[in-house]
Amino acid sequence: MTDKDTAARPEKPFWEVKKLSEMTQQEWESVCDGCGKCCLHKLQDEYDDAVYYTSVACRLLDCESCRCKDYPNRTQHVPDCVQLSKENVETLGWMPSTCAYRLLSEGKGLADWHPLITGDPNSAIKAGMSVQGMCIPEDEAHPDLTRYIVKWPA
Numbered sequence: 001m002t003d004k005d006t007a008a009r010p011e012k013p014f015w016e017v018k019k020l021s022e023m024t025q026q027e028w029e030s031v032c033d034g035c036g037k038c039c040l041h042k043l044q045d046e047y048d049d050a051v052y053y054t055s056v057a058c059r060l061l062d063c064e065s066c067r068c069k070d071y072p073n074r075t076q077h078v079p080d081c082v083q084l085s086k087e088n089v090e091t092l093g094w095m096p097s098t099c100a101y102r103l104l105s106e107g108k109g110l111a112d113w114h115p116l117i118t119g120d121p122n123s124a125i126k127a128g129m130s131v132q133g134m135c136i137p138e139d140e141a142h143p144d145l146t147r148y149i150v151k152w153p154a
Contacts, residue, residue, distance in 0.1 A: 015116060020104055021086045033114050035124045036066035036131040037096040037153040041145055051094040054148035057135040066130045096153045098129060
């Protein structure tokens with residue numbers, strides 16, 4: 001192989017060569033596909049620990065843009081917000097099967113609609129893979145969240 005051959009081949013993207021634990025903070029943040037599914041309220045069965053998604057979104061989730069309204073300060077507003085991190089990503093089995101962090105932690109590739117693949121930050125929405133149009137803010141929901149259990153995010 002010559003230097004010309006090496007130069008002609010594009011370098012693999014960071015998510016294909018780095019483990020999640022090796023990513024810079026900027027790379028880590030860019031892995032999020034912007035679907036908003038992790039921001040849906042979930043219920044856990046006390047008997048078998050099964051997790052059920054609801055169509056009720058955290059009060060900070062903008063259900064239209066599928067983005068947190070105050071991402072840097074979210075835990076100040078929602079103390080029980082689970083912050084996905086390099087340390088806990090592999091322990092959060094409730095993350096949806098389409099979640100890019102989950103896919104990469106399981107040794108799989110990103111979905112073809114992922115923003116890092118498409119170059120479009122709204123590609124999850126455009127591909128119909130987000131919560132846009134499918135959730136309601138928690139302040140509009142009935143207190144009995146069992147009314148809102150859905151199967152589609154998982």
